[in-house]
Amino acid sequence: MDNEIDVLNSFLNNNNQVDLRRPYRVMDVANYIVNKFTEQGHPITNLLLLKMLYYLQAYFLTNDSEQLFVGQIQKWGYGPVEPIVYSYFKDNGAAPITHSVQYAINDNGTLRIINPAGRNLQENDKLIINSVVDKLYNKYHTNPFELVEITHAEPMWLKDKDRIKNGVHNIEYDNHEIAEYFSDGEKWPWL
Template sequence: MDNEIDILNSFFSDNNQIDLQRPYRVMDVANYIVNRFSEQGHPITNLLLLKMLYYLQAYFLVNDNERLFTGEIQKWGYGPVEPIVYSYFKDNGASPIMHSVQYAINNNGKLEMINPEGRNLQRNDQLQIDRIIDRLYDRFHVNPFRLVEITHEEPMWLRDRDRIENGVHNIEYNNQEIIEYFNNGERWPWQ
């Protein structure tokens, strides 16, 4: 379904620009964030990107009652991780990510490569995203591991701490537990 919409949008759009709709593919949001900081001359690491995605998803779940992106956020040893994004940027290690990447989708059993150029998030979503990621960057870019520590203090991660530390994989965050934790608006790390 997403792919059909993308094809129609690209057919009717000018200059191969595609205006995407929420919930976005997680890689579209990740590429948007990577490009934004890279263009500003402040490329970010995979660790910071993954935590930004987690807090963005939480923010949109709480404030708009809707996911910002598709995909799943899992509980890993370093806190919340979206596995698809991690896999595309893991080769950077702790080095800054310099540019967005093409990514693959399953299109009726065939892999299709998606070029990130010209894939536009809605303008009002960009403004909300920018506000949150700028605050996270300003506060944590020097020490992104502080975000790991913060997520480790949250009850959602703590509930599964023993399982995570014993090597259990694929433990997903539940949207409802995220909403319940952040619903009072006082627990955002950028405040």
């Protein structure tokens, strides 16, 4: 019985805090970004969030040779989309996202709901994330469709342009191609 009480007290005293490690679940990164901009009084749209995630993944693949998050970015008509994130925030349409969301995971055949509160990304990762998303926000928050045009000009999207326009779905970006394209450090959209 003492062990159960200790576990409960530990849970209550830690305020349900969980320190996460890379690669993160994509929804943990998305919720972190949503909370960051909402707390600053500048909620972002799903379109901008999805492009931020794409460029964050590219940045980590290029500079750390490791994914920031687990998930697969796909090539859609409006450029790169992480389908899980899109599905959780699509009801916002073009309106700003004003809060993070709970999400579901399959845990060995059992569906679990993850509450975003208390899920902590590593501090050094948050510094990089903040730097990249702040640059993107500062340059594109008034017209995130500029990022759509930029991603449409990248060779990774262009090579599948006809397939995308013909309605082919589930065309995934290749992480190696992304890292190779951005490796010279001169193709970032915030430069």
